[in-house]
Amino acid sequence: DSGVTQTPKHLITATGQRVTLRCSPRSGDLSVYWYQQSLDQGLQFLIQYYNGEERAKGNILERFSAQQFPDLHSELNLSSLELGDSALYFCASSVEAQPVGYYGYTFGSGTRLTVV
Amino acid sequence: LAKTTQPISMDSYEGQEVNITCSHNNIATNDYITWYQQFPSQGPRFIIQGYKTKVTNEVASLFIPADRKSSTLSLPRVSLSDTAVYYCLVGDMRPNTGGFKTIFGAGTRLFVKA
Numbered sequence: 001d002s003g004v005t006q007t008p009k010h011l012i013t014a015t016g017q018r019v020t021l022r023c024s025p026r027s028g029d030l031s032v033y034w035y036q037q038s039l040d041q042g043l044q045f046l047i048q049y050y051n052g053e054e055r056a057k058g059n060i061l062e063r064f065s066a067q068q069f070p071d072l073h074s075e076l077n078l079s080s081l082e083l084g085d086s087a088l089y090f091c092a093s094s095v096e097a098q099p100v101g102y103y104g105y106t107f108g109s110g111t112r113l114t115v116v
Numbered sequence: 117l118a119k120t121t122q123p124i125s126m127d128s129y130e131g132q133e134v135n136i137t138c139s140h141n142n143i144a145t146n147d148y149i150t151w152y153q154q155f156p157s158q159g160p161r162f163i164i165q166g167y168k169t170k171v172t173n174e175v176a177s178l179f180i181p182a183d184r185k186s187s188t189l190s191l192p193r194v195s196l197s198d199t200a201v202y203y204c205l206v207g208d209m210r211p212n213t214g215g216f217k218t219i220f221g222a223g224t225r226l227f228v229k230a
Contacts, residue, residue, distance in 0.1 A: 002159065002161075004159075035220070041222075042203075042220050042221050042222045042223060043160070043203075043220035044220075045220070088157065090159045090160075092159070104150050104152075104162055104165065104205075105152075105160070105162070106162075107159025107160050107161065108159055109158055109159055110157065110158070110159055112157070
């Protein structure tokens with residue numbers, strides 16, 4: 001158990017629908033990062049939040065949005081889903097706005113989204 | 117942010133030492149080198165991190181030459197359970213500098229055979 005909790009573990013939904021993925025960071029970590037990993041692809045950075053504020057944006061579609069709440073958990077909202085959105089979505093956390101020290105990110109076990 | 121180049125895949129046998137080299141010609145002065153391991157359907161896991169020379173922990177060793185333009189992850193006596201994707205990341209460790217949040221490439225797929 002890495003300490004980063006992602007729910008749900010699996011999600012199957014239809015095209016056009018909207019889903020919400022949830023992430024609870026490791027205790028003490030202020031920064032949350034979201035990544036997308038399609039089949040046999042590398043990890044694509046989507047967005048970063050630090051202590052409730054958006055800190056950095058990557059290749060995140062306009063149909064996707066995220067937020068970090070006062071208790072530091074984060075939610076990734078995916079709307080108007082397309083078949084190509086099927087992927088593993090990972091959340092990672094770290095203490096500082098950028099990983100400091102010798103451990104970098106701690107990743108959760110991911111949410112597998114299947115759009116049918 | 118420094119770009120990294122790794123072999124796409126490598127094969128090995130149980131009990132052998134595996135060395136995976138990563139090229140990062142544009143590494144900056146403040147950049148650290150970090151390696152992650154990812155099993156199928158799991159999140160990446162930190163393996164080792166270094167700045168220069170050699171770093172060793174209970175899992176692996178990391179060799180970084182003086183010019184720091186490459187690094188080699190060394191896995192001693194691999195087992196079947198070491199079959200995974202290994203990512204080399206390079207980034208500035210200082211706060212608010214961007215780190216390596218975007219630099220997960222395709223990684224190196226290591227296949228360990230019996």
